[in-house]
Structure formats: structure tokens, C-alpha cells
Amino acid sequence: MKWKNSCTPLGCMKMSQIIEEACREASVYRDAGIDGLIIENMHDIPYSFSVGPEVCACMTAVCSAVRGICPALPLGVQILSAANQQALAVALGSGLDFIRAEGFVFSHVADEGLLNACAGDLLRYRRQIGAEHVQIFTDIKKKHSSHALTSDVSIEETARAAEFFLSDGLIVTGAATGAEADPKELTEVSQSVRIPVLIGSGVTYDNVERYLDASGMIIGSHFKQGGHWANTLDPEQVKRFMGKIHNLRK
16 A cells, blocks of 8 residues: 655645545455555655654544454555655554564665665664564565675575674565565565565566465555556455465365
């Protein structure tokens, strides 16, 4: 679920409309048998490392509403860009179960700018606010980034560093939103750590078999009209995909 806040450059909806649409999409996913949801402000382009209190307030309102209609479903939140402490606070206030965090270990040259590691401060903040029950799933070799700074650090070494710094689970992605992740990297990372490894981009109805060894799959673009992340949700695509997943699990 990808949202834009009314205060951002492309914002065009009132908060009541955003909340209503978020709940409508969440109900589609829930009824299709999805395993969990992440709420994300991906439409808030261009992203900033200086996320204001208004974004946190908007995200808390949306997350709380979604939790209300999905009381038993695992729910998470990601706030762009790399607003990981803010996401923890929103998750705690909204009763969510996990966050997706960028920039957990090492540095990345992202399209927003230089993104440095945050693990030490983030986990201390989680403890400080009493949110130890909120899990932190972390991107490694983050998409939309240059990795020249860490070109001598393999994805396996990056994964082990994130595990050592107490990540609850790792996310392997392609180079950009909707881009297929490399199944070889999934295997390499999974064999390098003892924590869950998820696929974070590029999973579709046609290629899902390539990623069945993952602990989980984060799917956004494939569920939208035309397979593009910015388009509206396609309920039939969600049902079709989940039907295949249920058959594969038999």
C-alpha cells in the first residue's frame, strides 16, 4: 500500500480521503488472503531525509485506520526516505508489528543523497520508547542507490553485518522498484545468515516460483494496474496471485 500525504508536492487528497482509500485497499488485500501488509508513503516524491511531524501524524492516522479493519493481520510501515525512527514511533502508536528500514548498515549513495548506517541509533531508540516488540526488517544493498562506496563488500558480508547488528530480517531487492531481484543473491544471503530473508521487489505471477525459498515476498507493483507502482490497485491481480500462492502451498 503506497500513499502520498496531502502536504507533499503531489498531494491532492484530504486526509479523510486518504484514510478511506487506504482502508478500501487493505480490505481488498485482506479478503484475498494476503499474509501481511506494509503501509508506505511512496508517492511523497521527491523524498527528503528531513521528515516533518506532519508526515508522522498522517502516517499514524492511516496506519491506525488500517489496523482497525485488519485487527489480526501482521502490519508494518515504511516512511520515506529512511525515516526509520519515525516509522518505529508510528508503528508503536498504531499497534503495528514491524517496520521496513533503509540504511541499516554501511553507507549508500541514494537518489535522495548520502545515506549512512543507522542500526546503533535505531535499536537504542526502539528500546527507549518501549517498542522492542516491533520488528525491524532491513534492506541490504538498497535499491535506487549506487554501491560504489561498498563495492569491496559482498552482499553476503553486508547480510552478516546486518545480522550482527541485530536486524530481525533482511530484504533483497532488484536495482529499482519493480525490478526483479536476483535469485542467486537470495540463495547467497540465505546461506549466510540465520534470520529471515525476504524478496523486496520484482515478484510477479509468472516468476514467483523463483523466490519460493524466501521467508517472505514484498509485492507492490505487480498488484497495480499495468504492473506500475503508481497506478491504482487491481483487485483481480491480487486474487489471481494469491490463488496461485495457495495452490503452491498445498
